[in-house]
Amino acid sequence: GAGVSQSPSNKVTEKGKDVELRCDPISGHTALYWYRQRLGQGLEFLIYFQGNSAPDKSGLPSDRFSAERTGESVSTLTIQRTQQEDSAVYLCASSSLYGQPQHFGDGTRLSIL
Amino acid sequence: DQQVKQNSPSLSVQEGRISILNCDYTNSMFDYFLWYKKYPAEGPTFLISISSIKDKNEDGRFTVFLNKSAKHLSLHIVPSQPGDSAVYFCAASANSGAGSYQLTFGKGTKLSVIP
Numbered sequence: 001g002a003g004v005s006q007s008p009s010n011k012v013t014e015k016g017k018d019v020e021l022r023c024d025p026i027s028g029h030t031a032l033y034w035y036r037q038r039l040g041q042g043l044e045f046l047i048y049f050q051g052n053s054a055p056d057k058s059g060l061p062s063d064r065f066s067a068e069r070t071g072e073s074v075s076t077l078t079i080q081r082t083q084q085e086d087s088a089v090y091l092c093a094s095s096s097l098y099g100q101p102q103h104f105g106d107g108t109r110l111s112i113l
Numbered sequence: 114d115q116q117v118k119q120n121s122p123s124l125s126v127q128e129g130r131i132s133i134l135n136c137d138y139t140n141s142m143f144d145y146f147l148w149y150k151k152y153p154a155e156g157p158t159f160l161i162s163i164s165s166i167k168d169k170n171e172d173g174r175f176t177v178f179l180n181k182s183a184k185h186l187s188l189h190i191v192p193s194q195p196g197d198s199a200v201y202f203c204a205a206s207a208n209s210g211a212g213s214y215q216l217t218f219g220k221g222t223k224l225s226v227i228p
Contacts, residue, residue, distance in 0.1 A: 004156070033215065042117070042202060042218035043157070059215065091156055100206065100214055101147055104156035 002026070004105035006092050012111045013082060021077045021108045025094030032069055033095075033102060034077050036088040043091060049075060050097075079110075087112045116140045117205050119219035128228050132190040136203030136219055139184065143205040147216070148177060148188045151200045160201075161188070193226045200224070 005024040013019055025032050034046040045059040049069040060066070064082075069075040079086055089109050093102035118137045126132045134148075144165040149157035163170040163177045163186070170177050176189045190197055200223045204216040 031214070035216075035218075040220070042220045043204075043216070045215040045217070048215055056215070093156075095214070100145055101159040101162055102214075102216060103159060104149075106154070106156045 004092055004094055004103055006090075006105035006108050008108055009106065010109045010111075012113065014113050015084060016081055018078065018080045019082055019110065021079075021090050021110070023075045023077070023092030023105060025073070025075070025092070026103055028072075028096070029094035029103075030072050030097050031095045031102075032075050033093040034067055034075070035091045035093065037091060037107075038088045046077070046090075082110075082112045084112045086110060114139070115219075116143075117203055117217050117219040119201075119203055119222050121222050122220070123223040123225070125225045125227060126193045128195055128226055129192045132188075132193045132197065132224055132226070134188040134190075134201050134203075134222050134224065136186050136188075137184060138186075138205050140205070140207065140217070141184070142207040143217075144208060145206045145214075146177070146179060146186050147204045147206075148175075149202045149204060150197075151202060151221070157202055190224075193224075195226045195228050198224055198226045 007022045032049045035043040037043045047067045048056040064080045067077045089107040091107040093104045095102045147162040148160040151157045179186045200221040202221045203219040206214045
C-alpha cells in the first residue's frame with residue numbers, strides 16, 4: 001500500500017493477557033518507529049529500528065514491552081501481561097534513511113479491561 | 114519534564130483569518146522541528162518542517178517560524194479554512210549521533226475554524 005498500515009485498528013483485552021500489534025511500513029523506508037499516545041497526552045517514543053542496526057529501545061516503559069522487525073519490513077510490538085495503564089493508541093511511523101519526516105499509520109487503539 | 118510545550122490546548126479562529134499556533138522547547142540539542150495535523154481516529158499527518166539553520170519555511174498557506182534564541186516556534190495558517198480544524202502537534206528531534214531521529218511531541222492544540 002501507499003501508506004503505513006497498522007493492525008488491528010482496535011483491540012480490547014483483559015488485564016494480564018498478552019497482545020501483539022503489527023505495522024507495515026511504507027515500502028523502501030528503512031527507519032521504523034513505535035510511539036504511543038495516552039489520553040490527553042502527546043505521542044511518546046517507544047522504539048526505533050534502522051535497517052540491520054541494533055534497535056534504540058530507550059523509550060520502552062518496562063520489560064513487558066518488546067518489538068521485532070525483520071529486515072526492512074513488518075514490525076510487531078508485543079505487550080506481555082497487559083496492565084490498565086497500557087491503554088493507549090499505539091502508532092507506528094516510517095521514514096527514509098535520513099530520518100524525516102516520519103509518516104504515521106492510523107494506530108491501534110488498545111483498551112485493557 | 115516536558116521538553117516540547119504547546120501551552121494552548123485549543124484555539125478558535127474565524128474562517129479567512131490567520132491562525133497562529135505556538136510551541137516552546139527546552140532542549141537546545143533539538144535541530145529539526147515539525148508540525149503534524151491530526152484528525153480523530155487517524156494518525157498524524159506531516160504538515161511542514163524547519164531545520165534549525167533556518168528561521169522561516171513556507172508552504173502554501175502554512176508558514177513555520179523558528180526563534181532559536183527564544184526556543185520558540187510558531188505555525189501560521191492564512192487564510193484559515195474550516196477543513197483546517199484538527200489537532201496540531203509540534204514535534205522536535207535531535208540527531209543523537211546514533212541516527213535515531215525520534216520525535217518529541219507536544220500535547221497538541223485543537224484548532225477550530227468557524228465558518
